[in-house]
Amino acid sequence: MKALLCKQYGLPDTLSLTDVADPQPGKGEVVVDVQAAGVNFPDVLIIQNKYQFKPELPFAPGGEMAGVISAVGDGVTDRKVGDRVLGLTTYGSFAEKVALPAARSVPIPEGVGFDTAAAFLLTYATSWHALKDRGALQAGETLLVLGAAGGVGLSAIQIGKALGARVIAAASTDEKLAICRANGADETINYSTEDLRERLKALTDGKGPDVIYDPVGGDYAEPAFRSIAWRGRYLVIGFANGEIPRLPLNLALLKGAAIIGVFWGNYTAREPAHFAKDVEDMFALVREGKLKPHISGRYPLAEGARALEDMMNRKVTGKVVIEMGAKA
Numbered sequence: 001m002k003a004l005l006c007k008q009y010g011l012p013d014t015l016s017l018t019d020v021a022d023p024q025p026g027k028g029e030v031v032v033d034v035q036a037a038g039v040n041f042p043d044v045l046i047i048q049n050k051y052q053f054k055p056e057l058p059f060a061p062g063g064e065m066a067g068v069i070s071a072v073g074d075g076v077t078d079r080k081v082g083d084r085v086l087g088l089t090t091y092g093s094f095a096e097k098v099a100l101p102a103a104r105s106v107p108i109p110e111g112v113g114f115d116t117a118a119a120f121l122l123t124y125a126t127s128w129h130a131l132k133d134r135g136a137l138q139a140g141e142t143l144l145v146l147g148a149a150g151g152v153g154l155s156a157i158q159i160g161k162a163l164g165a166r167v168i169a170a171a172s173t174d175e176k177l178a179i180c181r182a183n184g185a186d187e188t189i190n191y192s193t194e195d196l197r198e199r200l201k202a203l204t205d206g207k208g209p210d211v212i213y214d215p216v217g218g219d220y221a222e223p224a225f226r227s228i229a230w231r232g233r234y235l236v237i238g239f240a241n242g243e244i245p246r247l248p249l250n251l252a253l254l255k256g257a258a259i260i261g262v263f264w265g266n267y268t269a270r271e272p273a274h275f276a277k278d279v280e281d282m283f284a285l286v287r288e289g290k291l292k293p294h295i296s297g298r299y300p301l302a303e304g305a306r307a308l309e310d311m312m313n314r315k316v317t318g319k320v321v322i323e324m325g326a327k328a
Helices: 041-046 114-118 121-134 151-162 174-182 196-203 218-226 249-255 264-270 272-287 301-312
Strands: 002-005 016-019 029-039 064-072 084-088 097-101 105-107 142-145 166-171 187-190 211-214 233-236 258-261 295-299 319-323
Touching: 002 301, 016 301, 029 084, 029 114, 029 121, 029 301, 041 301, 064 097, 064 114, 084 097, 084 114, 084 121, 114 295, 114 319, 121 151, 121 211, 121 233, 121 264, 121 272, 142 151, 151 166, 151 174, 151 211, 166 174, 166 196, 174 187, 187 196, 196 218, 211 218, 218 249, 264 272, 295 301, 301 319
Parallel strands: 142 166, 142 211, 166 187, 211 233, 233 258, 295 319
Antiparallel strands: 002 016, 029 064, 029 097, 029 319, 064 084, 084 105
């Protein structure tokens, strides 16, 4: 089989398409013939040795994929050859075949394509865990989404609306904000041309947002947190900006506000029953048409490095996927 391998840490152009042996299922594992793989910002970090997980070289990046089970290992009773599944791998999905624990595979509901499934779980499950569990977002509350045109940002907009919140989306261009509105945002802020705090004050009658969803970090974290409502919840999702902000803790005291970390990967390992219920609830909303990934690009495996470059250079809105059957 072919895999897009990271043989030395570096930028996407160091990746190489390589022939490797087909994986064999170990005890409790399945092998999936990959049809599509989702591309996420952690994939950019992991090949540069900047992510919290540090696999041994060489490895294929790619944390999520969808395909068809082609082999099952000893002890697997709830999956069979031919099942359509999406899988969580942390790394390894940019390949034609992947072996993973059966427990890390999720059946794909009827009517959901491989591309949608591959683009769904990491972003939507992160946002679902963040907003419903960690942030306890309630109907009628106001949600601010920073970096709103990215994959997790658009998923947060859709989930916020599904939970009955008023959603304010913030992004860096009018083109990105148009996509946010198309995905349900009630109000938008272009933080390249508008003052974030002043615009939030105007949109919330001075109250501020009840929940702030921040996958970006960097310069906008502090002005956003200074604008938070009384008893607000500030959700720390990630640091796509590359800079980890330092927030003055007196602001949390003055606003009676909470700074809440969201580590979805650890949550799935520590609380698998809750995660399984999350998946069930989210796919119910997919069937109702309330949740649908915005896929802005599709790449063949041979051009997987370009997909990562586009994400690194912020040319991506929503999600992009690598499709094994796509042509260069």
